Amino acid sequence: MMKRKIELLSPGGDIDSIKTAILAGADAVYCGLSKFNARNRAANISFEDLQGIVRLAHKNSCKVFLTLNIIVLDSEIPALVKLLNRLVNTAIDGVIVQDLGVFHLLSKYFKGLNIHASTQLTTHNRGQIQFLRQLNAERVNLSRELAIHEIEALTAVAHANGVLTEVFVHGSYCISFSGLCYMSSVHGGNSGNRGRCSQPCREKYVKTAAGKEYPLNMKDNSAYFDLRELYDAGVDSLKIEGRIKEFEYVYRVVNAWRKQLHHFYEKNSLIDDNSELYKVFNRDFTNGFLKGEIHRDMFIDNPMSHSTQHFLNVNHYSSEDERKKGLAEYNDEKENLRAYIKNEIEQFDTAKLPLTIRISGKCGAPLKVSVETADTSFDVLSSVNLVDVGTEAIDRKMILKRLKAINDTEYFIRHMELDFDTALYLPFKELTSIKKRVLFILNGSREMIAPVNVPVLKKQKNPGKPxxxxxxxxxxxxxxxxxxxxxxxxxxxxxxxxxxxxxxxxxxxxxxxxxxxxxxxxxxxxxxxxxxxxxxxxxxxxxxxxxxxxxxxxxxxxxxxxxxxxxxxxxxxxxxxxxxxxxxxxxxxxxxxxxxxxxxxxxxxxxxxxxxxxxELMTNRQCLFHQVTGCHKTKMDGSCVQQCEKYATITNLRNDTFVIRKTKGNYHQIYNAVxxxxxxxxxxxxxxxxxxxxxxxxxxxxxxxxxxxxxxxxxxxxxxxxxxxxxxxxxxxxxxxxxxxxxxxx
Structure with a gap:
């Protein structure tokens, strides 16, 4: 039996997908809030949802990583700081970051949050890992374009620096190195670095000389049969792409990978059937980058799902009636699975936990705050006695104002009772002390961290004539x-x-x-x-x-x-x-x-x-001329980057032209026509x-x-x-x- 276990990291685009990931056996899930994350097209979750999600996940031995993986503007910094002040008092297991300014804020002011470096940082050499470690990153997601020997070398460097590595093992491939694509930004104002990519690369183009109408459309990534190599390379986390995919996709893929991992751990061998992965959205699969075999078969001239086509290809129906019957059974299976998942995840409760608070006391005695949840109850007493004179008498409005921070935890105040015979008073600082002690107990005996006021930056003097x-x-x-x-x-x-x-x-x-x-x-x-x-x-x-x-x-x-x-x-x-x-x-x-x-x-x-x-719209490790002008080589070799020099253009159906340029010693690049x-x-x-x-x-x-x-x-x-x-x-x-x-x- 294999001793080391690799984390299986699932996408969670909404609450159903997060619950499904837990049901299917994910070790961790990554999800985003409505702001500051690189999947704006996903449903995402609210901060109020987050606390219940973390509680559910942790109850099922699953970690939760929050995506803050976009570049941020100055005008958004106050809202970001406000969010970080709330997140630091949650039990989330890490935040995924792209922007160096966010790294700076986290490493300097919010040390309680574990930092993960996003794939948008294009991490592909050892110096980048050391750079990110200097910014207190504890984990890096390596570039999707890397071969297994490159991953192994970088993982060794990461481990020597106290950093973990993540590798995407399933889901969509970007044609560009992540973080270095500006095509959607320039053509439509939907920046990939802001989570708004409109995927112009997957659009239909005027048919190229090579006969392709989707020349930039790559097959999906799947390393399902490469688990042993990833294990031997020392990779810490296997990451599945798909925060805009539905819960059925999450279940099928996570479940398949969980079975593969279990089989590998127990029997030191791999399952050789990946048919489950074809039953949900896919563009067919390739592991070309991972194998270091960058070839023309990594492309597919259709951006739509290959799932049904694959089903028909492997079944070879001899008549139209058999084909229709087979498809009906196939669709029935999908619907039955969806019903099963829905039924199972309905049992998972992510709602905040209600609590009842009773406030009581008499003049000359301590104030007593009794807190009751579904699982426990406790009392907190004031350290000074109540008096019958003061500035503001204790009433419901005052108590709710003082204890409102409870509603930022995984609990909410459902019912409150006050038991006083007469007007009573207590110093405000004592009420604040009671609040802190209540929060300490509700927070698992961890001190709540006070909000940080990030200093306002000052403008420097005029730099002079540019x-x-x-x-x-x-x-x-x-x-x-x-x-x-x-x-x-x-x-x-x-x-x-x-x-x-x-x-x-x-x-x-x-x-x-x-x-x-x-x-x-x-x-x-x-x-x-x-x-x-x-x-x-x-x-x-x-x-x-x-x-x-x-x-x-x-x-x-x-x-x-x-x-x-x-x-x-x-x-x-x-x-x-x-x-x-x-x-x-x-x-x-x-x-x-x-x-x-x-x-x-x-x-x-x-x-x-x-x-x-x-x-410059994007930089690519893949050869683009296979799809555009054609190439006599079926795959790239050692001389391609060094010696190849070519130029071509492609035009989409909106008549936008793009320049594809390859020069000696450089990767393929796409430029705007103007x-x-x-x-x-x-x-x-x-x-x-x-x-x-x-x-x-x-x-x-x-x-x-x-x-x-x-x-x-x-x-x-x-x-x-x-x-x-x-x-x-x-x-x-x-x-x-x-x-x-x-x-x-x-």
């Missing part, structure tokens, strides 16, 4: 470095391992170049990036990868947080500054003018903003930024420029110098463009 910075990616453009008035960043590739020497030579020759690190650096490529840092020893870098940020901090290298770290509030900037000595940050490209207005920059910290760039240009911000918010940024990499889109790069730079410098005509000249010389994200925000 400077211009430029991003390039071609050695042919390094002559831009000759302009001493601008900072020049050079984009480094995802595939670092085989290009190190050439880059080091380039940076040593052109010492003004500043390295710009990408969002994704996996395995050997991350290690090669660290070797690059050690050999080059740059004075300053920009990084979109928190693993590189961690190592820059440890090495004493000045570093700037790139725009794909999704910094969107003042506390995320505080987090970067106070925890990692970050010298500056780019704000997220998603947030609007109004959402930027309230941001308060830390002292000795520079804030940057992009005003011209091609709009670039972002925002000249307004220079006058809208002139005192917020230390620098404005333009991206002059050679990324082909429908946006055309009438000037060479030197001319473009000159025009942008003129814009920053308050030339009244520069904005219109830029609009004339660079077209077409949009600035939608700046207008609509998230």
């Amino acid at each position: 400077a211009l910075s430029v991003l390039i990616s071609s050695p042919a453009d390094v002559d831009i470095c000759d302009d001493a008035s601008i900072d020049v960043y050079f984009q480094l590739p995802n595939r670092f391992k085989k290009g190190n020497t050439g880059f080091i030579d380039l940076f040593k020759k052109h010492t003004k170049l500043i390295p710009w690190f990408p969002s994704v650096l996996i395995g050997d490529d991350y290690e090669a990036a660290l070797e690059f840092l050690d050999e080059l020893q740059p004075k300053r870098i920009v990084t979109n990868n928190t693993g590189i940020a961690f190592e820059a901090w440890k090495r004493g290298i000045s570093w700037i947080a790139g725009p794909y770290l999704n910094s969107a509030n003042s506390y995320s900037l505080r987090c970067l500054k106070e925890s990692f000595n970050c010298s500056g940050a780019f704000l997220s490209n998603e947030i609007s003018k109004e959402q930027r207005m309230s941001i308060k920059v830390p002292e000795d910290f520079k804030l940057y903003c992009s005003i011209f760039h091609p709009i 670039n972002f240009l925002n000249t307004e911000i220079v006058t809208d918010q002139p005192t917020l930024y230390s620098g404005f940024f333009i991206d002059l990499r050679n990324i082909k889109t429908e946006t055309k420029t009438e000037l060479d790069k030197a001319g473009i730079i000159a025009l942008f410098k003129s814009l920053l110098s308050a030339n009244a005509d520069a904005a219109q000249q830029l609009q004339n010389m660079i077209h077409p463009t949009i600035n939608t994200p700046y207008k609509q925000g998230i």
Whole structure:
């Protein structure tokens, strides 16, 4: 029998699904409230529901993790703090977090809450785990794109740092690395980083050259037959995706996985039948990422459920009558199961527990508060005696006001009795003391934590005239470095391992170049990036990868947080500054003018903003050309990322065009057809930024420029110098463009 047990973690989009997860044998369930979670389309639960859910779950040896996994705006911080002040007095087992500002608040002011790092943080290298541990994360959800040997290596690092690992083992795959997808945000204002993804990737497109109408639609993830490898890799939690799925889905999948785990523990072998998983919503299954075999069969040209089609495929009915009869029996089975689940979960009570309070006493004697629940009763006496003179006599209204905090627990005051012969008085502080003692007993002899007042942040002084910075990616453009008035960043590739020497030579020759690190650096490529840092020893870098940020901090290298770290509030900037000595940050490209207005920059910290760039919509480890133009290879090999260089476009039925770009040494990326240009911000918010940024990499889109790069730079410098005509000249010389994200925000 296997000694180590792996947690089975289930989704819970509503109360029925949470109850069903418990019924099916989940060890833990993750669910969200109506705000601050990345599944706004789920029904979610109220705070009032939460207490009863936690009580029910714990009674059945099931943990509850609450999702707070979105990026947060400054205007929402007061409501978030109010929520955290309530959550810290619940018995929830952890909160799942994406935003670095939320990490900062939790690790600094709400230490009683266990922190789990969301999949939205795209954790795929050891430095990122160390970064998150520095922020007191006790668990990380690893990127879904990782192979089992990569998971094993990262789990070893996590365990060495006192961190647990979660791996998604079933459910929908995102085509993009999570947290790095902006397609839904740009096209409709529904940000995936806000839990509002409208899934434009799964829409129907004009048929591609490869004959596909759903070129970005991947099969679902299933590691059902890979349990042994996950166990041997040391993974702590197996996570099932599906908070917008119904309770029948939760039951089938959790129950199937529970049976697989039990079989593995008891018999050291696996069940070889996964037919139960096909009986609920699925797009067929693949384990390509986990196996490290990224191939064309990971796609399916249909985003709808494959469940019925699979049933028909495996039964091979010889006549239409047999087919109809089989389908009727299949649907009857589903309805019978739903009825069974409904009947079972009706027995699970998540309502708050009622209590009765009786208040009694006489002048010259202690006040007696008697509390009675269904399971127990107890008395609390005041430490001073009642008197017949005072400021405010004890009455029902006063007592209810003093004891209203009870209604924030898993209990509620159903009935209250007062037994006084005459008006009596007690000091307010004594009533407060009684309240605390009552709550202490109701809370399992744990002290209730007083609300935290998070200090109000102050704005720093005007940073002065903003400077211009430029991003390039071609050695042919390094002559831009000759302009001493601008900072020049050079984009480094995802595939670092085989290009190190050439880059080091380039940076040593052109010492003004500043390295710009990408969002994704996996395995050997991350290690090669660290070797690059050690050999080059740059004075300053920009990084979109928190693993590189961690190592820059440890090495004493000045570093700037790139725009794909999704910094969107003042506390995320505080987090970067106070925890990692970050010298500056780019704000997220998603947030609007109004959402930027309230941001308060830390002292000795520079804030940057992009005003011209091609709009990166997603980054993908999968090959997209299988579905678009076709490829002679059936799966990716070691040379694909390093050598492949291709370009294509796809167009959806609303006539939105997207650019698919693959360059040597980089993963596949999708760009908006039209670039972002925002000249307004220079006058809208002139005192917020230390620098404005333009991206002059050679990324082909429908946006055309009438000037060479030197001319473009000159025009942008003129814009920053308050030339009244520069904005219109830029609009004339660079077209077409949009600035939608700046207008609509998230």
